[in-house]
Amino acid sequence: MENINIGNKVKKYREEKGLSSRKLAKTAEITPSMLSQIERGLANPSIQTLKILAKALDVPTFSFLLEDTPTADLVVRSKQRKEMIVDGLTYELISPNFTGTLATAIMNIPPKTVSSEKLLEHKGEEIAYVLEGKIKIYLDREEYILETGDSVKIPAHMRHKWENIFEQTASILFSVTPPSF
Incomplete structure (x- = not known):
């Protein structure tokens, strides 16, 4: 589980969808400050927040929990x-x-x-x-x-x-x- 960075994944999916952090925060009903902390790895979202973010980003919740594979x-x-x-x-x-x-x-x-x-x-x-x-x-x-x-x-x-x-x-x-x- 050491290769999992939930914040990077949230940011990646948000950018792929063309959403601003303010728009995603509003849709997910969290503060922009909280979203910023999640994306920078300074805060860990609850499972409930992950579910809401997943729904807002139209991705499966488990996609945040998959290990990253270094391309090399x-x-x-x-x-x-x-x-x-x-x-x-x-x-x-x-x-x-x-x-x-x-x-x-x-x-x-x-x-x-x-x-x-x-x-x-x-x-x-x-x-x-x-x-x-x-x-x-x-x-x-x-x-x-x-x-x-x-x-x-x-x-x-x-x-x-x-x-x-x-x-x-x-x-x-x-x-x-x-x-x-």
Whole structure:
């Protein structure tokens, strides 16, 4: 909760709506002085005041209580990606982390490697795109060869696995929601 600044959010929403502080204070039935103190972080509004401000600004009350995410934390530099190695497969995290409802990674599958011995399923829905190489994918009882530029959607709970029967490493860009690795 350390990244929450309610006053900054009130001011941001007020400015986005093109409201003066006097107009918002009047609508919310608080003094302009009190609104100024809230916006500068010198006073903490009560829940009731937050509800009134939310209504006046036409935003959900909970939006004032969400943590701010520094924008620098949203950028992932190519040379600074987090890597995981699981059973001979390398995963490069494209997303900054596993928080939220979506994660994206690049899975590198060396030649003559399989993602798992048996078909696996997970609760996440997945989209995969072949960046480089060729790969065999098993979807339930069917097998498909995907080449560079091909993609596949894997619905939640569909049993699947990846197998590289070729001589070149296959690189697969995939997104999964919710994140599950």
